[in-house]
Amino acid sequence: MRKLSKTTVNNLITYGIVIFAYILVQILLATGSLSSLLEGLLVPLCTYVILAVSLNLTVGVLGELSLGHAGFMCVGAFSSAFFSVSMQEAIASDGLRFFLALLVGAVCAGLFGILIGIPVLRLRGDYLAIVTLAFGEIIKNIINAMYVGRDSSGFHFSMKDTTSLGMAEDGQVILKGPQGITGTPGDSNFTIGVILVLITVFIVLNLVHSRAGRAIMAIRDNRIAAESVGINITKYKMMAFAISAALAGVAGVLYAHNLSSLTATSRNFGYNQSIMILVFVVLGGMGNIRGSIISAVVLTLLPEMIRGVGDYRMLIYSVVLIAMMIFNWSPKIKNWREAHPLLKRRKRGEEA
Amino acid sequence: MKKAVSMFLALALMAASLTACGSNENGGNNQQSAGTEGEAGETFFIGGIGPETGENSIYGLAVRNGAQIAVDEINEAGGINGYQIAYDFQDDEGDAEKAINAYNTLKDWGMQMLMGAVTTTPSVAVADKTAEDGMLQITPSGSSLDCVKNDNVFQVCFTDPNQGIESAKYVGEAGLAQKVAVIYNSQDSYSSGIAEAFIAEAENQPFEVVVSEAFTNDTKTDFTVQLQKARDAGADMVFLPIYYQEASLILQQADSMGYDPLFCGGDGMDGILGVDNFDTSLAEGMILLTPFIADAEDELTQNFVTEYQERYDEVPNQFAADAYDAIYIFKAAIEQANVTPDMSVEEIGTALKAAMTEITVDGLTGEGMTWEAGGTVNKTPRAVKIVDGAYQEM
Known part of the structure; x- marks a missing residue:
């Protein structure tokens, strides 16, 4: 048997962690020892893991800053929820409909990624951060202004209010502006979530270790050198960014089909959410996929686990967050950790 | 590897803080954060969900406090059919996903009835879960029709x-006006829901909606454009289905423009006289259609307002009153259905659901409230006018 390379072993550990977590949860579920809170958190955890891993592709691997990841999630969530609600009668099979909804969400989010990428990824500097930041806010406002309904004569669209849709009696308003989409079928479950996490991790890891991935990382490390050896900068940047956006769309689909009401508020798809995802990535380590998974899980669980403290919950959450950031990334603490006998570890190789 | 170690350390830190919190919760039970302890089978467990943090926290906190007063009152008077009430309120940050987490936390705690959620979107999301579990849910202030589409929600x-x-x-x-302008928040489902129905119904009424102008959460500081349009269209009344914070700005800006129409608002307007640095003379003559007025003369309201002020040092708004009523509605339904705490959640839910359409409750927000099987409430709206800086019933 051929000896496995170091990266393969590393990748297998990452998959192993996800699969182990899945089996562990299934055992706990079967024995009924999982609290309702954790049971309800399973799908959101998968959502945030996918978001963190996909953003890591843009931030860690491509080396561009994206501040609008929640915007892509929003596109995926709304396009797929719209699809599911309007096709609820046409497609009877839940599984097929959800699969198609996943494709719709991923493709729509990916398309928006490409649209944004076309002008911006040709530039150098922080332009992607600026444009994605604006995109995240714009998409939220556009969705809040859209009214879409359906009756026997087809779809009706308005930017004003539901009365101006001019629908027939049998009409059903699907997207109601700020009231969003309600009645999305709850097709998400933990098994699907974990499968999607595995697919996401598989796509990202394989991309990173492929020829294209090496080209992408070459651009990150030295754009001029990469250009001089004939790498098509815009193409590879676009590839990474579009995939990252499409995967965020998938997370959005999972999110939308887990809740029966979907509204675009600043709480779930706003600037803060984008920053939150970025925090997952930074805490877990840029370019480190396994780190993203773990930090997304820990940071999503943390505020729920400290509900017992009541009024001080958000305060403690932020203090712990700051403490973890400092512990992980402050140079002084890093030095101290390296010198400390208990925490001393051999110089690590390239983890990913 | 290093990162894994630090993660484990972070987890350990978390676990440590968790145990610390746990003991804190059992030991010190302050008035503010509910969590009254009770024995299963001997106590009714009522949970509450609403935003305690974030931009909507003012409503969530009001609901939490209002319900707490009702719970304490009932417990002091001997409980419901002799059973005490345990009450816990969880934060949802005004977000649907967090509301589900809050709901599950309460379920782990042993909740048998749910009062919540405070805002609309979380209510709709939670309603699906309560329907699954067959639990009775009464939302004090979730006002869209989607909130009550399941038959266990009122x-x-x-x-x-x-x-x-x-x-x-x-x-x-x-006959208050001929030409009406509507200014509403298009990003807020409460505001746009009222505005839409108002405009639709206006077609059957002897007045005309000449201008309907929206603003968003990002543009809620300057209303001169909307007011100018209303003035140009000759509107003699401006209908404001919005919350009082923005309304106070609208009134100020209309005054500085020299535009003086009749202003009219919905229940979100309650509280406008309490805005800091607001010249209450600007609100003179304003008409509010609100179910609750803190200045009302009746004994029930007076007692509630005094108690609330004593405990929380502020005048309760309609959210607090809605929550207070919600707890008494639970009480009335429990007494009607004669359920006991040792029954399962589903049994209690089914019995209470049937009882909800049979009861009549006199509360702070209306006398003789009854419920349709569909979950909506029947009560008469009250119109009040602001005269000499105080609410006066019309």
Whole structure:
């Protein structure tokens, strides 16, 4: 048997962690020892893991800053929820409909990624951060202004209010502006979530270790050198960014089909959410996929686990967050950790 | 590897803080954060969900406090059919996903009935879960129709469309205006829900909606454009189905423009006289259609307001009153259905669901409240006018 390379072993550990977590949860579920809170958190955890891993592709691997990841999630969530609600009668099979909804969400989010990428990824500097930041806010406002309904004569669209849709009696308003989409079928479950996490991790890891991935990382490390050896900068940047956006769309689909009401508020798809995802990535380590998974899980669980403290919950959450950031990334603490006998570890190789 | 180690350390830190919190919760039970302990089978467990943090926290905190007063009152008076109530309120940050987490936390705690959620979107999301579990849910202030689409959910407040229709009827019947301008928040489902129904109903009324202008959460500081349009269209009344914070700005800006129409608002307007640095003379003559007025003369309201002020040092708004009523509605339904705490959640839910349509409750937000099987409340809206810096019933 051929000896496995170091990266393969590393990748297998990452998959192993996800699969182990899945089996562990299934055992706990079967024995009924999982609290309702954790049971309800399973799908959101998968959502945030996918978001963190996909953003890591843009931030860690491509080396561009994206501040609008929640915007892509929003596109995926709304396009797929719209699809599911309007096709609820046409497609009877839940599984097929959800699969198609996943494709719709991923493709729509990916398309928006490409649209944004076309002008911006040709530039150098922080332009992607600026444009994605604006995109995240714009998409939220556009969705809040859209009214879409359906009756026997087809779809009706308005930017004003539901009365101006001019629908027939049998009409059903699907997207109601700020009231969003309600009645999305709850097709998400933990098994699907974990499968999607595995697919996401598989796509990202394989991309990173492929020829294209090496080209992408070459651009990150030295754009001029990469250009001089004939790498098509815009193409590879676009590839990474579009995939990252499409995967965020998938997370959005999972999110939308887990809740029966979907509204675009600043709480779930706003600037803060984008920053939150970025925090997952930074805490877990840029370019480190396994780190993203773990930090997304820990940071999503943390505020729920400290509900017992009541009024001080958000305060403690932020203090712990700051403490973890400092512990992980402050140079002084890093030095101290390296010198400390208990925490001393051999110089690590390239983890990913 | 290093990172894994640090993660484990972070987890350990978390675990340590968790145990610390756990003991804290059992030991010190302050007035503010509910969590009264009770024995299963001997106590009714009522949970509450609402935003305690974030931009909507003012409503969530009001609900939490209002319900706490009702719970304490009932427990002091000997409970419901001799059973005490345990009450816990969890934060949802005004977000649907977090509301589910809060709901599951409460379920782990042993909740048998749910009062919540405070805002609309979380209510709709939670309603799906309560329907699954067969639990009775009463939302004090989740006002959209989607909140009550499941038959186990009941509302204390009016639905948005209802409020819009009632407001339009009131304006039409009282002959308050010929030309009406509507200014609403298009990003807020409460506001846009009322505005839409108001505009639709206006077609059947003897007045005309000449301008309907929206603003968003990002543009809620400058209203001169909307007001200018209303003035240009010759509107003699401006209908404001919005919350009082923005309304106070609108009134100030209209005053500085020299535009003086009749202003009219919905239940979100309650509290406008309490805005800091607001010249209450600007609100003179304003008409509010609100179910609750803190200045009302009746004994029930007076007692509640005094108690609330003593405990929390502020005047309660309609959210607090809705929550207070919600707890008494639970009490009335429990007494009607004669359920006991040792029954399962589903048994209690089914029995209470049937009882909800049979009971009549006199509360802070309306006398003789009854419920449709669909979950909406029947009560008469009250119109009040601001005269000499105080609310006066019309």
